[in-house]
Amino acid sequence: MSGLSDDTLRKILTQIQQQAIQSQKQLSLVRAQIQSKEKEKKILSLTVRELDNVPRDGSGAMYKGVGKMFIEQDRKDVDSEHSAQEKQITEELSTLTKKSKYLEKQFDEANSQLKDIFHSQQRQAA
Template sequence: MSGLSDDTLHKVLQQIQARTVAAQRELSLVRAQIAASERARKISQLTSGEISALPEGEVVRVYRGVGKMFVQEPRKVMERSLEVQEKDIEEELQALNKKAKRLEDEYQRTQGQLRDIFHSQQQS
């Protein structure tokens, strides 16, 4: 790195720093999405638990919120839709966790590159 001119070194540092900031920003967004998905999963699981706790033989009305209204649905339809929703949320969480891991690795890599550049400049 000591062979690079100050201009080139400055440009390289700016590029690495921009990648670091972008990775950090995107990582914080992904973590927020993970938290939101976790909340949605928890709500779905709680709703499933409450519906399954209802007595089977009796006629119990189950309603789904749609905007500002509630629509009555058969219990089995509601249970199936909650199962599908939980499965979708789980798949989304897996994808988000993979993305978060990739972004963490990228952030660590760019931090290491910056550290290496500064150490090589201090030794020169």
């Protein structure tokens, strides 16, 4: 680091700082998405639990809300739709969690690079 001019060092610091800020913004966005998906999953599980309390009589007909209307659906279709939604939400949560871990790692690396540069500059100045 001793061979770098002040201007070059300043550019490097600015670039690393921008990377840290961008990672932090993306991380907060991903965390908000995770919270939203967890809320969706909880609502879905509550819906499934309440539907399990409904007796399974011979008709098997249920109604699904579509806008301001209701459409009759078979119980099997409703159950399969709910399980597909649960599977999709679980996969999305998994993907978002991986992305969150990656962004946390990227943010930590940028911060450690900044600290290393500052410590090396302080040692040189002393």
